[in-house]
Amino acid sequence: MSLTADQKYRSWVEVNLDNFTANWEAMRTLVGPAVKILQVVKADAYGHGAIEISNVALRNGACALGVANADEGVQLRVGGIIARVLILSPSTDREIGEIIKYDLTPSVSDLGFARQLQQSCRKANVRVPIHIEVDTGMGRGGILHTEALAMIEEIFHLPNIAVEGVFTHLSISEIPDDYNLMQRRLFEELLEKLEAKGIPVPLKHMANSGAVLNYPAFHMDMVRPGLMSYGIYPSPETRSKASLVPVMSFKTRVVLLKKFPSGYSIGYNRTYRTEGPAHIATIPVGYGDGYGLMLSNQGEALIRGKRVPIVGRVSMDMCTLDVSDVEDCRVGDEVVLMGKQGRECIAADDIAKRVNTISYDVLCALGKRAPRIYIQKGKKDAVEPQLRRIFIPDEERSISRIDNIIRRCFQTRARNEELGDAIYYEMFETLFGKEDRQLELRTDFRYDIRVSKLTDRDALPDRLTGDYFRLATHIGYTKAIRDHVFLIGCALDNEQLAAFFEDKRCEYRWLLNRGDDLVMERDFRIDRVRIDNEDVPIISSGFTERGYEVWCGDERLKKKRNRRVKVEIEIETLKSKLNNLYSVYVVYPTRGLDITFDYEGTDFKNVREVSYFSGKHPYPRISREKGKWIKLKIDENDWIFPNSGVTFIWDL
Numbered sequence: 001m002s003l004t005a006d007q008k009y010r011s012w013v014e015v016n017l018d019n020f021t022a023n024w025e026a027m028r029t030l031v032g033p034a035v036k037i038l039q040v041v042k043a044d045a046y047g048h049g050a051i052e053i054s055n056v057a058l059r060n061g062a063c064a065l066g067v068a069n070a071d072e073g074v075q076l077r078v079g080g081i082i083a084r085v086l087i088l089s090p091s092t093d094r095e096i097g098e099i100i101k102y103d104l105t106p107s108v109s110d111l112g113f114a115r116q117l118q119q120s121c122r123k124a125n126v127r128v129p130i131h132i133e134v135d136t137g138m139g140r141g142g143i144l145h146t147e148a149l150a151m152i153e154e155i156f157h158l159p160n161i162a163v164e165g166v167f168t169h170l171s172i173s174e175i176p177d178d179y180n181l182m183q184r185r186l187f188e189e190l191l192e193k194l195e196a197k198g199i200p201v202p203l204k205h206m207a208n209s210g211a212v213l214n215y216p217a218f219h220m221d222m223v224r225p226g227l228m229s230y231g232i233y234p235s236p237e238t239r240s241k242a243s244l245v246p247v248m249s250f251k252t253r254v255v256l257l258k259k260f261p262s263g264y265s266i267g268y269n270r271t272y273r274t275e276g277p278a279h280i281a282t283i284p285v286g287y288g289d290g291y292g293l294m295l296s297n298q299g300e301a302l303i304r305g306k307r308v309p310i311v312g313r314v315s316m317d318m319c320t321l322d323v324s325d326v327e328d329c330r331v332g333d334e335v336v337l338m339g340k341q342g343r344e345c346i347a348a349d350d351i352a353k354r355v356n357t358i359s360y361d362v363l364c365a366l367g368k369r370a371p372r373i374y375i376q377k378g379k380k381d382a383v384e385p386q387l388r389r390i391f392i393p394d395e396e397r398s399i400s401r402i403d404n405i406i407r408r409c410f411q412t413r414a415r416n417e418e419l420g421d422a423i424y425y426e427m428f429e430t431l432f433g434k435e436d437r438q439l440e441l442r443t444d445f446r447y448d449i450r451v452s453k454l455t456d457r458d459a460l461p462d463r464l465t466g467d468y469f470r471l472a473t474h475i476g477y478t479k480a481i482r483d484h485v486f487l488i489g490c491a492l493d494n495e496q497l498a499a500f501f502e503d504k505r506c507e508y509r510w511l512l513n514r515g516d517d518l519v520m521e522r523d524f525r526i527d528r529v530r531i532d533n534e535d536v537p538i539i540s541s542g543f544t545e546r547g548y549e550v551w552c553g554d555e556r557l558k559k560k561r562n563r564r565v566k567v568e569i570e571i572e573t574l575k576s577k578l579n580n581l582y583s584v585y586v587v588y589p590t591r592g593l594d595i596t597f598d599y600e601g602t603d604f605k606n607v608r609e610v611s612y613f614s615g616k617h618p619y620p621r622i623s624r625e626k627g628k629w630i631k632l633k634i635d636e637n638d639w640i641f642p643n644s645g646v647t648f649i650w651d652l
Helices: 017-031 042-046 050-059 070-078 093-101 111-124 145-156 178-196 209-214 236-241 348-354 359-365 393-397 399-414 417-432 494-502 555-560
Strands: 011-016 036-040 064-067 085-090 105-108 128-135 161-168 203-207 248-253 256-260 278-283 300-303 306-311 319-322 334-341 344-346 372-376 379-383 442-453 468-480 485-491 506-511 524-531 538-544 547-553 564-576 581-586 590-598 605-612 621-625 629-640 644-651
Touching: 011 017, 017 036, 017 050, 017 209, 017 372, 036 050, 042 050, 042 359, 050 064, 050 070, 050 372, 064 070, 070 085, 070 093, 093 105, 093 111, 105 111, 111 128, 111 145, 111 161, 128 145, 145 161, 145 178, 161 178, 178 203, 203 209, 209 236, 300 344, 306 344, 348 359, 399 417, 442 581, 442 629, 485 494, 485 524, 494 506, 494 547, 506 564, 524 547, 581 590, 605 629, 629 644
Parallel strands: 011 372, 036 064, 064 085, 085 105, 105 128, 128 161, 161 203, 442 590, 485 506
Antiparallel strands: 011 248, 248 334, 256 278, 278 319, 300 306, 300 334, 306 319, 334 344, 372 379, 442 468, 468 564, 485 547, 524 564, 538 547, 581 644, 590 629, 605 644, 621 629
16 A cells, blocks of 8 residues: 555654644743843754744744854744844853854853954944853863853943853753752852952853743743753743643654564664564654654554554664554554644653653754644644754855856756846846945835925025925835944945945935935935934034035944844935936835825826835735825735836936
């Protein structure tokens, strides 16, 4: 017999995102609304899928994600995650480049690394947030609590490093023990000393899953749950503290059925022999899938709602089950190695006990080469699975190799080698044409244009009133700012515009449709600049070789560097009536777009738009009211690639 057409995989891992969300609700109830939650997603989210789990955690309110090293952080960034990513383990000097490039937050355990990080940050002209780990008794990562104060004092004064948090890690939080209280006392004593010296610590944290459940007083500013978010209790003692549901199941199918006589040996080394006539099923799972050798003749599986034993030695790719007591067992039947089937359940803890390990080990290893099937709102395949679970960092670092892979993907997607190459070179020249150009990702791009007639109240020469329109533009988007002082540039030609693009400090650029009568200082005016709804003062303005420069900044923005903020810019200028078109361009990868062209009260006729947007969903929704406005919208979850834009055209 063979598998039926609807049986997509021989073996697979089911990840129930609804259960994950339910566990999040339980965690939020435990810690309350005032405590932030960092979702631990290291080791591919304990085998559940780091990118998929991260997205759901962020939708449920996670303030940050926790990984083990820079490579795991890069994997999240490559997967489109833009939230704060904290590296929980001590980082190496080799990882500093990735930390800066991908906006990761390292945890610092020694002064030497902090000094090296400072040098690299100064060279890159960035300020990186860090968390400092303090060893209060774990005996692993972190600076010893007796030496922590002096180290933190020195790091606090490094200009390119921001101490965002200080934390410690508990070694026995899963059970109530006085050792946990001792660790907390040592940590709080350090925090009191820092406060006395005027060193602020925005985020203080020490609670992992065990402490979230056992020690409410340990929650502080933020908690770091891992295991409990995946529905596993850290210890039997914590089962009464919260209602958790397992998120992962590991399933396979029977691929072969055979009947054997009494005394027949099964598997390598003849470790099992049938005691009588037996019906043996073969499943395509072995220690190569993380189903350990120690489960030989010890493990169990569920078939048709019944428990059956693993018999014989587990081999690399297969193992065998005695299904003699399962009525009407067939090839293609579902086999559950971890999870529920009918009224029976095999939990990660059950497997761990049989092989004398812990549930963490089981979750991380089990089904490591199997595809993930994500269940959301009760539906399978709600999230497209990633068949490859292991991220190979050298692939990302080999620029020529990754470029070639992406180029071939474009060729395949376009079904035309020449067209695929054209798309590749157009987009990647825009994104990565300069080796030192930092990739900017923007979201919620909003561009509101209001065209109006000039009036006597504009206090302009009479000859301008009949030849120009007043143009008021409100620009808004969300992005990570790199410095507390930045530039808005107005160019008179394409050469000057290109020069502004070369300046990393230039936040926004404008090409002025200049007439002979225009005066830059008067007819290009920045009315307002805001960051996170707070006004940013204009420091200076004036002409340079590359055009008209307006510098803005505020010392308060230093705290926001390398963080995502809402940017708003309001500009007023004049537009010549001889030019009957207006263009808006997207020059950075942008997610979500809303453009309004408001021309009510003008003499514009036959107003229309010509747009080109590249991305997965290139066609914006267009609405209009004749004689008043045209609006274009692309949903907030859809990306627009550079070299996109729209031009509005009209007749007079």
